[in-house]
Structure formats: C-alpha cells, structure tokens
Amino acid sequence: MTTPTSRTRLSPQARRAQLLELGARLFATRSVEEISIDVLAEEAGVSRGLLYHYFGSKQDFRLAVIRHAVEHLVEQTAPPAEGEPLERLLTSLGVYVDYVLDNLTLYRSLVRAAAGGTDELRALHDEGRFALTDRIFREDAQGEILTDTPQARLVVRGWSAMAEEMVLTWADDPSVMTRDELLSVLALSLPALVDLT
Amino acid sequence: MTTPTSRTRLSPQARRAQLLELGARLFATRSVEEISIDVLAEEAGVSRGLLYHYFGSKQDFRLAVIRHAVEHLVEQTAPPAEGEPLERLLTSLGVYVDYVLDNLTLYRSLVRAAAGGTDELRALHDEGRFALTDRIFREDAQGEILTDTPQARLVVRGWSAMAEEMVLTWADDPSVMTRDELLSVLALSLPALVDLT
Structure with a gap:
C-alpha cells in the first residue's frame, strides 16, 4: 500500500508522528514479532533508510510505537477539569472504555506485548498505568474519593488491573451488562476498595 | 549439574512429573525463551532423546511445564471443605499469597509468559484463573458471598486480575501492609465488588 505520506512534505517531527501512527495500525492486525x-516501509511506502534514520533499530521502533500509543491513551482519557470527583472519574473511564472498544485489537496487542515483553516494554506499561492512576490522586487532592497513602496506592494499582481485565472481557461480550453499568461498577469500586484498607 | 535422577529407576509417569518439576525450576531463573x-537435558542429566520422547517438542515441553505449575497451584490453594464461606476464601487466599511468595520468580515468569505468549499459553492462564474463580461459585452454592450471574462472573474475573496484581506488587514491598491486611482486603473486596452490580 503506497499512501500519499510518501510524497507529502512534512516537518521531521510530523513525519515521525505519522510513522508512529502507521506503526500503531500495524499492531492492530499483526503480532508484535511481525512488526x-x-x-512499515512497505506499508508506508517510504524507504527503510528513512525509517532507520528516525527509529534506529527494530526494537527502538516497537518501543516508540507503544510509547506513542500509551501517551495517546493517557492524553485522550484526561478527565474534565471541573466537576465532582466521581463524575470526573466516570467521564474519564467512559473515554477509556470507548478507546478500548475503538482500538480493541491494538489495545489487546499492546497489553500482551507489554506483559510478556522485555523489561523496557513492561516499564512502559507500568508508566502508562501510573500516569492513569496517579492522576486520580492528583485530581482528588481533597480526598473525596481516596486519600494518598501507600495502602491506597497498592489498591489503586490492583483496581487498575481489574479495570483493564473487565473492560477487555466485557468488550468480547457486551451483552453481560450495559456500558453505563460497567462504568458504574468501575467508578464505584474505587472508593469501595480503598475503604477496605 | 548432574542429579541422581539420571540413575534412579522410576515409572514413566513419575519420571515425567520429575522432569516437569525440573522444568518449573528452570522457569524460576531463566526467561521463557531460554528454556x-x-x-533441561543438561540440568537433569538425561538424554535429549528421552526428553523428546516424553515431550515431543520444545513448545510442547514449555506448555507441559506451565500446565503442571498451574495444576499444582490450583491443587495447593483448594479451600478447606468446612467452614464459613468467607473463612474458607481467606484460607485459600492465604495459601495463594504464600505460594506466590515462595515461588515469586517462577510465578512472575509464568504470568508474563502466559500474558505475552502464544494463544495456547494464554488459554492455559485463563483456564488456571477459571479453575481458581469457578471454585468460588461452586463452594458458595448458597450464595453467601455471591450469586452466580454473568455480571458476577465478569466482576470475579476482574477481581482475580486485581488479586494477582496486588499480591505481586505487595511481594516487592511487603511493608505497605501486613499479610493479614492484604488477605482481608482481597477477601472482603469480592462481596463488595459483586454488590456493586
């Protein structure tokens, strides 16, 4: 597939971002080993030399693609600045669920690659989870949902793994509960779990 | 390392089990790719031919080792037959936590291999989780902790991922809470989560 990207003049930064987007799309249909x-050179219609210039090596390219996808997810799911903490959490979770539904193969592939991959990939997965959950503590500074303690951090980490698993399982069979019911369980479970510590 | 296993006469079944135990030990210190x-032939002091006779191929050997470890874990963590549902859940979780602590590198390696591995490995991880959680429904037939609905199944699956993540994270820094506090959060969170559906 030759796309117009091979002919358009772009800044190095924009071109790099475009190649990362293409890389993310590859993830959606291929296993990590195949990427x-x-x-990418074939699909994007650009030279291998140019790609090596941007990314250095195959490993660095994979890492850059996953980092880009993680940053995109964290950015997309930023909760609204105003509102009740629980409302903001619900909104943020809604965007997360929609993101997973819209990018199901990609997301599943990223989670698998991160869980089973190299130390660098796992660190990236952890960073992503940390960015998503640390935000909850920062935006709930008044402690309306939870207070920032080591115990609460441990529980939120577990909650985050639960949310990932539940959303991916639910996406395979959304007849089990409605999207609103899923969001409600995920949002309400956070204070319920922290209350147990 | 040559062990006495190379000289002892054992039934084929016992020998196979012994080789699987050795395989599990390899997992504890090596990455999946290195196994x-x-x-194994070198470590166990047996011939490659014998190992191929028992396991067929490298992939089948890996799968057999992981299957063996999963079955062992499910067996070890069988809750006591008598007692209050929540007490039995606590006991079972206690054995699980101790198993993870005693086999930390192996367990982490298995979870990683399963999450990032082939479809067969992932299926095995799912089977293991299913065996561990399905038991909860079977042994709580009176519905004292939860009733068996598709919604509860989804939540229990999420809870199971949360437990795995929390125990592995806690094992890295057990100063965050005591073992009893961890067990209490894990056991009490199950009915609390199901109540939200």
Whole structure:
C-alpha cells in the first residue's frame, strides 16, 4: 500500500508522528514479532533508510510505537477539569472504555506485548498505568474519593488491573451488562476498595 | 549439574512429573525463551532423546511445564471443605499469597509468559484463573458471598486480575501492609465488588 505520506512534505517531527501512527495500525492486525521496519516501509511506502534514520533499530521502533500509543491513551482519557470527583472519574473511564472498544485489537496487542515483553516494554506499561492512576490522586487532592497513602496506592494499582481485565472481557461480550453499568461498577469500586484498607 | 535422577529407576509417569518439576525450576531463573529441551537435558542429566520422547517438542515441553505449575497451584490453594464461606476464601487466599511468595520468580515468569505468549499459553492462564474463580461459585452454592450471574462472573474475573496484581506488587514491598491486611482486603473486596452490580 503506497499512501500519499510518501510524497507529502512534512516537518521531521510530523513525519515521525505519522510513522508512529502507521506503526500503531500495524499492531492492530499483526503480532508484535511481525512488526518490523521492513513491514512499515512497505506499508508506508517510504524507504527503510528513512525509517532507520528516525527509529534506529527494530526494537527502538516497537518501543516508540507503544510509547506513542500509551501517551495517546493517557492524553485522550484526561478527565474534565471541573466537576465532582466521581463524575470526573466516570467521564474519564467512559473515554477509556470507548478507546478500548475503538482500538480493541491494538489495545489487546499492546497489553500482551507489554506483559510478556522485555523489561523496557513492561516499564512502559507500568508508566502508562501510573500516569492513569496517579492522576486520580492528583485530581482528588481533597480526598473525596481516596486519600494518598501507600495502602491506597497498592489498591489503586490492583483496581487498575481489574479495570483493564473487565473492560477487555466485557468488550468480547457486551451483552453481560450495559456500558453505563460497567462504568458504574468501575467508578464505584474505587472508593469501595480503598475503604477496605 | 548432574542429579541422581539420571540413575534412579522410576515409572514413566513419575519420571515425567520429575522432569516437569525440573522444568518449573528452570522457569524460576531463566526467561521463557531460554528454556529448551537442551537446557533441561543438561540440568537433569538425561538424554535429549528421552526428553523428546516424553515431550515431543520444545513448545510442547514449555506448555507441559506451565500446565503442571498451574495444576499444582490450583491443587495447593483448594479451600478447606468446612467452614464459613468467607473463612474458607481467606484460607485459600492465604495459601495463594504464600505460594506466590515462595515461588515469586517462577510465578512472575509464568504470568508474563502466559500474558505475552502464544494463544495456547494464554488459554492455559485463563483456564488456571477459571479453575481458581469457578471454585468460588461452586463452594458458595448458597450464595453467601455471591450469586452466580454473568455480571458476577465478569466482576470475579476482574477481581482475580486485581488479586494477582496486588499480591505481586505487595511481594516487592511487603511493608505497605501486613499479610493479614492484604488477605482481608482481597477477601472482603469480592462481596463488595459483586454488590456493586
């Protein structure tokens, strides 16, 4: 597939971002092992040399693609600045659920690659989870949902793994509960779990 | 390392089990990619031919080792037959936490291998989780902790991922809460979560 990207003049930064987007799309249909600079060069219609210039190596390319996807997810799911903490959490979770539904194969592939991959990939997964959950503490500074203690941090980490698992399982069979019911369980479970510590 | 296993006469079944135990020990110190029939042959002091006879291929060997470890965990964590549902859940979770602490590298390696591995490995991880959680429904037939609905099944699956994540995180820094506090959060969170559906 040759896309117009091979002919358009873009700044190096914009071109790099575009190649990362293309890389993310590759993730949606191929296993991590199959994603290479060669495949991207073919799909994007650009030279391998240019890709090596931007990304250095196959490993660095994969890492850059996943980092880009993680940053995109964290950005997309930023909760609204105003509102009740629980309302803001619900809104943020809603965007997360929709993101997973819209990018199901990609997201599943990223989670798998991160969980089973190299130390660097796992660190990236952890960073992503940390960015998503740390935000909850920062935006709930008044402690309306939870107070920031080591115990609460441990519980929120577990809650985050639960949310990931529940959303991915639910996406396979959304007849189990409505999207609103799922969001409600996820949002309300956070204070309920922290209350147990 | 040559062990006495190479000289002892054992039934084929006992020998196979012994080789699987050795395989599990390899998992504790090596990455999944490094575990091969060659390495096992060297460590166990038996011939490669014998190992191929028992396991067929490298992939089948890995799968057999992980299957064996999963079955062992499910067996070990069987809750006591008598007692209050929540007490039995606490006991079972206690054995699980101790198992993870005693086999931390192995367990982490298995979870990673399963999450990032082939479809067969992931299926095995799912089977293990299913065996651990399905038990809760079977042994709580009176519905004292939860009733068996598709919604509760989804929540229990999420809870199971949360427990795995919390125990593995806690094992890295047990100063965050005591073992009893961890067990209490895990056990009490199950009915609390199901109540939200």
